Amino acid sequence: MLKAKNRLGLVFFPAFDWAISPTHPEREERLLYTQDQLREEGVFDIEGIVELKPDIATDEDVMRSHFCFPDVRSVITESHMISAGGAIRAARAVLDGEVDRAFALVRPPGHHAMKCVHGNRGFCNINNEAIMLEYIREHYGKRRIAIVDTDCHHGDGTQDIFWHDPDVLFISIHQDGRTLYPGSGHLRELGGPNAKGRTINIPLPPNTSEDGFIYTIDNMVMPILDHFKPEIIINSAGQDNHYTDPITNMNFTAHGYALLNEKLNPHIAVLEGGYSIQGALPYVNLGIVLAMAGLDYSHVKEPDYDINYSPQENEVTEYIKKLKDPVLDNYFNPKPDIDRAPVGQFTLRHKNIYYDTDGIQESQKEQIMTCKDCRGLLVIESTASIHPVCVGIEIPVDGCKRCQSEGYKIYEKAVKSKEYISVQLTDRVKKVYKRVKDPNY
């Protein structure tokens, strides 16, 4: 009988009754064949592997990570709360010591959901990893956490949420944004003025293969992680780097994904994208499960591997080698912002965000306080093509007295002004999450 070296919790929630639309890649059938493969392999019978039922996330869980406009219930469906709840369940299992490692195979995904949410972008409404991470910080007192996003698309949502957070290291490995949605994730994006070098982007060229990914992990990701010394490592585990994926151009494999997870050794993995639901997902998921459980995965191989997989071209290898120095520099010697505001003042940033799935255009005025005692108060005014202006105010987890009182002042003023249809206050210090909505809207 097989016995897992690491006790592994699997939160498997395929949402067989939910789709974005009937022919959308994010549809009912997506995890059906993965379930078939895992059941036929007898994975759930392996000693040390347990299947866990997801929690259902609460509004408060969501508000801890997001400004939802006009409110949480308007931007989510039950499926999103179960998917985020699945990630929370995985985290609970690890942090309560029920298991050593956990993998949340849940859908819909979340890594394109940003700090402000008006609807769906890139198949995502709310960010499962971010909600899980903040749940861990609030309930288990952990502080330093790393998220390594191995989805083929840049994890722009997760990057946006932790942009100003010096305690969260976010590393995204993805197909270069010049060649793929969402178009971001360039080397120069390395975190907000108070968290420089805590966002690391590794844009890989199309056709990166097993060698390139493993090189990236060994020579860029691991040295940074070893230095940052996170208490928890999370893999935002997209599977669309696979050579059979219909909407990307990479050349990765099930065996490669398994090896990557063995090296990264994440405490928790959360499924993100991956839409080659027959040719890749059953094998990639099996590989990740076995690797996380510390079991042999050498026999996990796609049926068409010998026919359709080809090793990496030299040109690609050379290109990736050249990425190493700038990537390490971004972490170890990040360039400070020249336009950072002096202490006690806000640094201002204007952003425009397009929600491709729902066709919403949002424009934001974001202000982050430069503070010598905490990471700084955050205020975002957001106007979307579907609503008038809303505002979110966040007192950070280590918020100082001044940022706290300033935050409440801005909140009360915003409510009194009646200029906003929705005002959200997130006070991470006192764990207060509240909102005032325009009753006429």
Add this chain to the structure above:
Amino acid sequence: MLLGIDVGGTHTDAVLIGENGIESTFKAKTDTRNLLHTVTTALKEVTSGIDVKKIKNINLSTTLSTNAIIENKLEKTALFISSGPGIDPANFRIGENTYIINGSINHRGSEVLKLDSPSIEKSMNACIKDNIKVFAAVTKFSTRNSIHESSIAASAEGQADFITQGHTLSSQLSFPRRAATAYYNSAVWRIYSNFLTAIMESLKSMGIEAPVNILKADGGTMPAEVSKNLPVESILSGPAASIMGIVALNKITEDAVILDIGGTTTDIAIFASGAPLMEREGISLEGIPTLVRSLQNRSIGIGGDSAITVVNGEVRTGPERKGPCAAEGGEHPTLVDALNFKGITNHQNKEKSIEQIKLLAEKNKLKPEILADKAIAFSVKKINDEIELLVSQINQKPVYTIHDMIQGKKIIPKKIYIIGGPAAALAVIMKDKIEIVVPENYNVANAIGAALARTTFETELFSDTGKEKMVIPNLGIEEKVSRRYSLSEAENDIIAHTRKYLEKSGYKDKDLKIDIVESSSFRMIDDYYASGNDIRVKCQIRPGVVMNLHK
């Protein structure tokens, strides 16, 4: 009249039930070395003075296959497995004659790699040299496409007295379970067939012509003729017999707990809205998971003969047994002795119980009353904790749709039904928390359950309309269907095929109710174009009893 026999590990019970209820019962120790003798004695005793022509049906629950496996009295069996990509198939070797053959079928049922015929031939020659006569063939995803199992079976023809093909056992996925189940099925086949033939002959000699059915772990029966090809389905049927006995003896409509308190163990089962719950995948035997369907049943090491011990001042009961209770001449006090001491029971030699409880108390500087109280309280707590754990596990069972996640029903037990030796005594102690029921005739509930259990059956249809194919693996059906084949056609087909199969195979049960328990159709999309539907329909004949004995 209906006859039920339950051959258990220690006792064999028989009961004859007529229109007005129980006509006669019989109980004796099981002679584990001669089960045939045990069965024939029970048959003779329970029918003595009765016109055997009036017997309309015989149901038999036997530990024969279970014992053969546990005691490793298995025939040398060659297991041929072929797995394709995934977990290394070498992990699923059983016995000394497992042959791993190259070949691969994927999750869609498409052949990816042809079976390596030369290597089958070579392995088969080795079997011939070893004089192996029984075989099992199991390939990954054979429930989607059984072609590789069939060709292994074909190459064993001539040499094999019996061969099990994995897909005939169950339509369920799980290659390791299929391999273990097929192996055991072949390995007990000869000993089981011989036993069954001998039973049939004794029945004939006694003038009994009623049809014989064999009890299964899912609380249902299969015709003796069917069981010859599926002997593994007869394992671990004892607990199910008891549970079905409770069903016949009580009108259960609520969420409930069933406790069967034996000598060394207590079996716990859970009912949801009056129906017993099934194991999700299948029962495990000696820690090895199988595809044998089973009622859910949890066993813990607390029973009437569980020894009372004092460890660092803490009074415990079980899990070990140090011989029978003092009241029956044992030398170490047990739970039954504590109950005797407290005057809750009056079992056999009560003085001996008191004497041994006092002795153990003295040795540990405890008052005897306190020792007895604590031993009983410990047992009750152990049982209650286990019930709580089991219920919470059932309520935490994973689900796969948003509907089930939001609407899913939670089980909250309203009553506990207790059977077995110390049932009445424990009922007195446990009753302050929840309503306790001790049914009449609880000491032969197992045989009653055996006598009255109905047929059960389960199968699953799988169709890929893009390939114009429909299969029902364990019925051996593979048909061409149109690309427009629908879910409702699939539902009709599976019921029609199941009825046809049951009639053909000698299932005598009238008015069988076949329920569709799962039914789904997924639109398959390849490169943004619809490529057909993935249709899956599962049907079941649920466990039940042919008549009720409650008022």
